[in-house]
Amino acid sequence: MTWMKKVLAGAVCAMAFVSPTLAEDLNLFAWSEYVPQTVLDGFQKETGIKVKYETYASNEEMLSKLMAGGNYDIIQPSEYTIEALIAAGKLTKLDPQKIPNLKNLDPAFTKMAHDPGNKYSVPWMSGTVGIVYNTEKVKEPIKGFADVFNGTHTGRIVALDDGREIVSWVLATKGKDINQMTDDNLALVKPIMAGWLKQIKIYDSDSPKTPLLNVDVDVGVVWSGEGALILQKEPKKFKWVLPSEGTHRFIDSLAIPIASKHADAAMKFMNYILKPEVSKLISDEFPYTNPNAEARKLLDEAAKANPASYPADDAKLALFHDIGKRSAAVDEIYTNLKSQ
Numbered sequence: 001m002t003w004m005k006k007v008l009a010g011a012v013c014a015m016a017f018v019s020p021t022l023a024e025d026l027n028l029f030a031w032s033e034y035v036p037q038t039v040l041d042g043f044q045k046e047t048g049i050k051v052k053y054e055t056y057a058s059n060e061e062m063l064s065k066l067m068a069g070g071n072y073d074i075i076q077p078s079e080y081t082i083e084a085l086i087a088a089g090k091l092t093k094l095d096p097q098k099i100p101n102l103k104n105l106d107p108a109f110t111k112m113a114h115d116p117g118n119k120y121s122v123p124w125m126s127g128t129v130g131i132v133y134n135t136e137k138v139k140e141p142i143k144g145f146a147d148v149f150n151g152t153h154t155g156r157i158v159a160l161d162d163g164r165e166i167v168s169w170v171l172a173t174k175g176k177d178i179n180q181m182t183d184d185n186l187a188l189v190k191p192i193m194a195g196w197l198k199q200i201k202i203y204d205s206d207s208p209k210t211p212l213l214n215v216d217v218d219v220g221v222v223w224s225g226e227g228a229l230i231l232q233k234e235p236k237k238f239k240w241v242l243p244s245e246g247t248h249r250f251i252d253s254l255a256i257p258i259a260s261k262h263a264d265a266a267m268k269f270m271n272y273i274l275k276p277e278v279s280k281l282i283s284d285e286f287p288y289t290n291p292n293a294e295a296r297k298l299l300d301e302a303a304k305a306n307p308a309s310y311p312a313d314d315a316k317l318a319l320f321h322d323i324g325k326r327s328a329a330v331d332e333i334y335t336n337l338k339s340q
């Protein structure tokens, strides 16, 4: 064998030993505390495709990393960010033939305004932003955002580290549309928000349940799944409240960035998580509102009765919309006030 033949034979041999799945590894960029390892392992077992899971704690963080050229095959934006990404042509159009399990979705989640017909996104979980408080520490019932920030709980509050959310809470207390980030509305918000932020002890969008369960704080404004986990652990000690002023209902969904080179594998993953038994695993670990009608049938009664996971039909909820360039103004107000 000539040296050239040896080199070629070696290369062929090396290629044979490279796992065929390596080129198919999927880079998933998703919210923290949202994707069970059991789901990723199950997908790898079924398809041979390994999923690398990198986390973020806000839509804005995800967007800035994506726009900076991050190499992601699947992302998990909320409704208003899907709207923005579709408008900017940044998402891959889905092939419904490759995602037959879309049929399992509750029809209400297939005609949402941000992506009617799920052309670009597959709902993962839905949820709300609510208040949870320790009834052993807080004696006066809390009904809404205004009660949380009335000065009684200063230094005993955990809140989501999310400017868009907090601005919307202030707007809600003033009876304003939570999507209207006009100059007038932001001018109204600013001094109120300055007062509120001074009362917050901990900002945490990843695991706000932790300081509540550890009694480092008494009141939290948190994602509903976090509230649901607290109620599961300490149902007598904690109370979950949907703010009387109204609150944000989010729809977090999987989507494929236009630059992904593994769109087929990403659609396989979408189809996999839409299997009822897989979707149930997600609900079991992260009890948000499951948009999969077939999976919901598998949930036990206690899970479906958790008021944080499944709000009443008449709850005052609103989706966020893309606010375009106004998001920079929101971010600036929040960053400045937080650092004061």
Ligand code: SPD
Pocket (backbone or CB within 6 Å): 031, 032, 033, 034, 059, 078, 162, 165, 205, 206, 223, 250, 252
């Ligand atoms: N730990 C998962 C949290 C998911 C929250 N998504 C909602 C974002 C709305 N701004």
